[in-house]
Amino acid sequence: MSARELFSFRNPHTRTAVGVTVFVFLLSALTGFILLPYAQPQLKFTGIWDAICSAAGLPSGNATTEAPPAGAPGSKVVLTSATLAHPSQQSIGRGATLAQRCAICHGPTGISRADSPNLAGQYAAVIYKELSDFRSGARVNAVMTPFALDLTDQEIVDLAAYYAYLPRLPAFHPEPPRAPGTIVVYGAPTRGIAPCGSCHGSLDNKTGSPWLEGQSAVYLKAQLEAFASGQRRNDISAQMRNIARAMTPAEIEEAAAYYASQPAQIVKAVQ
Ligand code: HEC
Ligand code: HEC
Numbered sequence: 001m002s003a004r005e006l007f008s009f010r011n012p013h014t015r016t017a018v019g020v021t022v023f024v025f026l027l028s029a030l031t032g033f034i035l036l037p038y039a040q041p042q043l044k045f046t047g048i049w050d051a052i053c054s055a056a057g058l059p060s061g062n063a064t065t066e067a068p069p070a071g072a073p074g075s076k077v078v079l080t081s082a083t084l085a086h087p088s089q090q091s092i093g094r095g096a097t098l099a100q101r102c103a104i105c106h107g108p109t110g111i112s113r114a115d116s117p118n119l120a121g122q123y124a125a126v127i128y129k130e131l132s133d134f135r136s137g138a139r140v141n142a143v144m145t146p147f148a149l150d151l152t153d154q155e156i157v158d159l160a161a162y163y164a165y166l167p168r169l170p171a172f173h174p175e176p177p178r179a180p181g182t183i184v185v186y187g188a189p190t191r192g193i194a195p196c197g198s199c200h201g202s203l204d205n206k207t208g209s210p211w212l213e214g215q216s217a218v219y220l221k222a223q224l225e226a227f228a229s230g231q232r233r234n235d236i237s238a239q240m241r242n243i244a245r246a247m248t249p250a251e252i253e254e255a256a257a258y259y260a261s262q263p264a265q266i267v268k269a270v271q
Contacts, residue, residue, distance in 0.1 A: 075138040075234040077129045084124040087161030095162025098155055102147065110166045111264075115218040116143075118264065121168030126210045127160035130234075139234040168264040171214040178261040181254040183247065191246040196255060199239075208236065214264030220256035228252070 037051040045051045106112050110120025133139040134148035187193040197203040200212050226232035227244035
């Protein structure tokens, strides 16, 4: 048999070999790109193309989560590192007066006795942004929203100046310190999660990232879950939603417990 006949489709062996190869190729593509992705119960796909993209490792916006409600407002706040950098004593004083109405939940010294977030020593840019977002409806909470709705721009600036000026005192119910877990220290690079401290403080503070140490575990967990479900959606460029969505429930639990157990370091002296 000459080489020419061997590679000709007239040769039945060649036809069988090519046929089997094509069949195996199609079968493995079908299994790998369509059947296996659909076999994972935690993934939801909008169509076959979505499943193929997910199997190929391409980021897919809607593979794992429901789309956010149409028309829900995002955050309109623009932050720079100079936002609220040099508050006047008058501004802090006016903030102190206004803050009396916040004390019932956030504590008279800005440290909550329940599970409302501590505000004392929080970055001014964070207080400013969160209050603006509650006022505009970009962040919604049935308990907190009513207290932000009637604030003026100046009042928000004054409250931010006052709470940022207060020293970070220990939490009202301090918990014994825990070691940070893998998710906090290393993040999860394969899932696009940077170490928490690269934005939240211990490594670097990115403007607008809140101080988390000493917040209650209940509050931290609720926020992470709200970001994951898209119920809280005021984070600029969805940076926290993307992170929380990629975290497992155990990692959320671990990160919340770790930050709650950290002493809120006293970094400022009262002037
Ligand atoms: C009735 C209780 C209550 C009162 C009064 C209240 N808050 Fe809140 N506040 C909350 C709760 C609860 C949250 C957390 C909301 C959530 O889970 O999204 C919150 C959240 C906040 C946050 C966001 C903190 C963060 O780390 O993201 C800021 C800032 C804030 N409140 C400021 C104020 C100010 C200023 C006042 C007074 C004008 C005030 N609050 C009055 C209950 C209250
Ligand atoms: C790329 C920067 C970045 C990284 C990394 C990051 N965060 Fe955040 N996080 C933010 C920003 C910005 C906000 C504030 C969102 C807003 O309201 O505008 C935030 C908000 C939060 C809040 C809500 C706090 C509050 O008081 O409102 C929690 C809880 C949180 N992050 C936990 C984490 C944990 C845990 C990790 C690590 C697994 C993490 N974050 C990693 C940027 C980051």
